[in-house]
Amino acid sequence: MAYTTFNRNEFDTFQQPMFFGEHVNVARYDIQKHKIFENLIEKQLSFFWRPEEVDLANDRKDFIDLPEHEKHIFVSNLKYQTLLDSVQGRSPNIAFLPVVSLPELETWIETWSFSETIHSRSYTHIVRNIVPNPAEIFDDITKNEYIVRRAISVTQYYDKFIELSNYYQQLGEGTHKVNGETVEVTMRELKRRLYLTMVSVNVLEAIRFYVSFACSFAFAERAKMEGNAKIIKLIARDEALHLTGTQHMLQIMARGKDDAEFADIAEECRDDVVRIFAEAAQQEKDWAEYLFKDGSMIGLNKDILCQYVEYITNQRIAALGFEQIFPTIKNNPLPWINAWLNSDNVQVAPQEAEISSYLVGAIDSEIDTADLGDFDL
Amino acid sequence: MSALLKKQDDDSQTADGFELTGDAGEQPFELEPVIPDGSERAGEAPRQTEFFLPEQNPEQPEATPQIEFEGMPRPVFGVTLHDGRQVAFQNAATLLESLEAQNIEVHYQCREGYCGSCRAQLLEGSVHYHEEPMAWLNDDEILPCCCIPKSDIKIKL
Numbered sequence: 001m002a003y004t005t006f007n008r009n010e011f012d013t014f015q016q017p018m019f020f021g022e023h024v025n026v027a028r029y030d031i032q033k034h035k036i037f038e039n040l041i042e043k044q045l046s047f048f049w050r051p052e053e054v055d056l057a058n059d060r061k062d063f064i065d066l067p068e069h070e071k072h073i074f075v076s077n078l079k080y081q082t083l084l085d086s087v088q089g090r091s092p093n094i095a096f097l098p099v100v101s102l103p104e105l106e107t108w109i110e111t112w113s114f115s116e117t118i119h120s121r122s123y124t125h126i127v128r129n130i131v132p133n134p135a136e137i138f139d140d141i142t143k144n145e146y147i148v149r150r151a152i153s154v155t156q157y158y159d160k161f162i163e164l165s166n167y168y169q170q171l172g173e174g175t176h177k178v179n180g181e182t183v184e185v186t187m188r189e190l191k192r193r194l195y196l197t198m199v200s201v202n203v204l205e206a207i208r209f210y211v212s213f214a215c216s217f218a219f220a221e222r223a224k225m226e227g228n229a230k231i232i233k234l235i236a237r238d239e240a241l242h243l244t245g246t247q248h249m250l251q252i253m254a255r256g257k258d259d260a261e262f263a264d265i266a267e268e269c270r271d272d273v274v275r276i277f278a279e280a281a282q283q284e285k286d287w288a289e290y291l292f293k294d295g296s297m298i299g300l301n302k303d304i305l306c307q308y309v310e311y312i313t314n315q316r317i318a319a320l321g322f323e324q325i326f327p328t329i330k331n332n333p334l335p336w337i338n339a340w341l342n343s344d345n346v347q348v349a350p351q352e353a354e355i356s357s358y359l360v361g362a363i364d365s366e367i368d369t370a371d372l373g374d375f376d377l
Numbered sequence: 378m379s380a381l382l383k384k385q386d387d388d389s390q391t392a393d394g395f396e397l398t399g400d401a402g403e404q405p406f407e408l409e410p411v412i413p414d415g416s417e418r419a420g421e422a423p424r425q426t427e428f429f430l431p432e433q434n435p436e437q438p439e440a441t442p443q444i445e446f447e448g449m450p451r452p453v454f455g456v457t458l459h460d461g462r463q464v465a466f467q468n469a470a471t472l473l474e475s476l477e478a479q480n481i482e483v484h485y486q487c488r489e490g491y492c493g494s495c496r497a498q499l500l501e502g503s504v505h506y507h508e509e510p511m512a513w514l515n516d517d518e519i520l521p522c523c524c525i526p527k528s529d530i531k532i533k534l
Contacts, residue, residue, distance in 0.1 A: 039511050043491060240492035247493070247513045315484065319493060321515065332484060341486040341494075 003098050003169050013103065017259040018252060019194060020187065021101030029104055034252065037108040040245050044111050047241070049234050051122030056129040056227035063130040063225065069294035074225065076291055077215040079141050081235075082123045083151055084208060086141075088116040088201075088242075091158045095197060098169060099190075105249075112242055119235050126228055146290045153283055154208070157200040157276075161193040192265050198250055199273050203280045205243040206316040207309070209236075211284045214308055215291065217340040218300040229340065236341050247319055254321070274317070278325055281313040300334075307333040435469035436478040454526040459500065459533040466526050472504065473521040483521060483534060490523040497521055502530030 007023040014033045016022055032038045066074065092113045100106045127134045141147050167176065168185050176183045213236050220229030256263025288305040296302065310326035311333060318324055332338070453467045462481065469475035473495055476483050486494040493512030497519055504524040512520060519532070 036511065039509075040491075043511065237487070240487055240494075244491055244493055244512050251513050315494070319496065319513065331482070335482070338485050338494075342488060 016101040017262075018102055018105055018249065019096070019099045020191065020259070024101060024103050024106050027103050027107065029107070032104045033102055033258070034104065034248070036248050037102070037104040037245070040241060040248075041104070041108050041111050044115055044238065044241055047115070047234075047238055050118070051125040051231055054122075054125075054227055054230050054234075056126065056231075059126075059225050059227040060129050062219075066224065067295075070219075070297050072294055073215060073291050073297060074219065075137060076146075077212050078123060078126065079137060079144065079147055080150065080287070081209075081212045081216075081232075082120065082138070083141055083147055084154065084204060084212070085116050085119040085123065087151075087154055087158070088204065089113060089120050091155070092116075092201070095158050095162050095165070096194075099165060099194070108245060112245060115238050115242075119238070122231050122235065126231060129227075146287070150283060150287065153279070154200075154204055157193070157197040161190075161197040164190055164193055188261070188265070191259075191262060192269065195250075195253055195262065195265050195269055196272060196276070198246060198253070199269075199276050200280075202243060202246040202250060202316070202320070203276055205239050205246060206319075207277070207280055207312055208284060209239050210312050211287070211305065211309055213239075213341070214305060214334055214337055215300065217337055218297060218334075220340065221299055221336055222297075233340060240341070243316075250320055270322070273320070274322060274325065277313055277317045277322075281309050281325065284309040304333050308337075434478045435474035436465075436467060454502075455529040456526065457501075457529070457531040459498075459531070470525075471507075471522055472519075472524055472526060476521060481534075485522060488522045490520055493520065495521045498533040500531040500533055502526060502528040504530065 004023055007025040009022055009025075011022045013026070013028065014031060016033070018034070029038055063071065063074070090113065092109050096109050097106060100109060124134065127137050131137060164185060167178065167183050168190055171178075171183075171185065173185050173187060176185065213232055216225075216229055216232040219225040250266075252258065253262040254266035256266075285306045288302045288309070291305070292302040307329060310329040311331070314324040314326055314329060451467055453465050456464050456466050456472070456476070458464075458481065464476065464479040464481065466472060466475045469478060471488075473483055473485060473488065483497075484494050486492040488495075490506075490508060490510035491512055493514075496512065496514065498517055499519045500517075503526075504519050505527045506520075506524045508523055510520040510523050514520065521532075
């Protein structure tokens, strides 16, 4: 099924499944099969922000004063966040757009990916502020073995799906000989890989990101690197939306709401889903070990972060209708993180970077007689 | 009236000390960027504390002023948790606020229905949503951050 940028077949747009139906043609949003994606797009657009709006002048000073082991925690965490958003800024587009069949979902994927590129740009903004030469941080992302190991686990499902999907677009279903190798392309396997990719994306957004957020906020909880935390708050607000989007896609698939075969595949893959979540939790714990190898910081250490990994893993897998993996963890070991994640608090206007309650376009219309005290006639 | 005019006249005469001489005074004009050294922030609480979880107790009647109808007090609904704890919902704007005001810890993030962090299971009763929640909800689940009880309810957090 070769991709066409404007499908000229006549078909009922609203009878299409989310993926692997007809290729999309008219980008119309007047009626939606899954209204949720239109809602997500609107919400995401209303969240628009730019990293330059956040003042990071204080962070430079804070960073210079951090002890070495805390610099290691901060910089490693930042590298990891950069890696995650580098992947997310392009992969949903490359992987999902060629096989999507609903205009509102297509646009959601584009909107979603676009907002990840803003996150990537904000890491550059942060890095420029804390070190004289950003290259020393960015260049290490592809060299540092701990980061590379994580890059592999984050991207493997995407890559496997994209590989098969490419063969499908060029050659269609069937058994093909490519460069002397036999490639078998079946719709079932394509859908299975798509489902697992979506699960791993959900893990990336719902667990991996949140572990990194916890580290960023732990600095700000001590009134250090607060500009950075403000940016991460904005990123966290976006990610909460993205993970809701992925949860919806996974649940629509698992319930066979528009493609019965996906329900079958989801049932078949239940063990894989649990395995992907459990593996990610373990990788995050190993990462915590690396972060705190030279020492803990006030308010956060390896054990607490590992408990948080278990807690957040429980929450996220339960949201997909699975049993919790770590039943011993009941309460959030980092209760203060809720207030940092709360998006009610997020307001950024360039002229009011210090006051997060400032509303864009709002006017203080309250006048007290004291305001007129030095007013002479 | 003439006395007032006279007074204004006097004022304008005494204001002649103000001249545009091009001399900015002793203060040198700074071109160097000022990098704050952070000392003025020492001991300050983290910014998070300026945030806006409801300041008053949301279950106090004055927190959410409503038009009182004579002889029609706002209904009180019992909220029972699966572990046996019981609270009452009357005045708060959302179920989440009511639970928090009565010392029940609920996981939350967005507080407006899109993140799904506060997702809870509704075991008995029914709820009303102010606005449609965006997070995925199974049939027996509710989002306390954007709903209020319509009857006595039993929930599992």
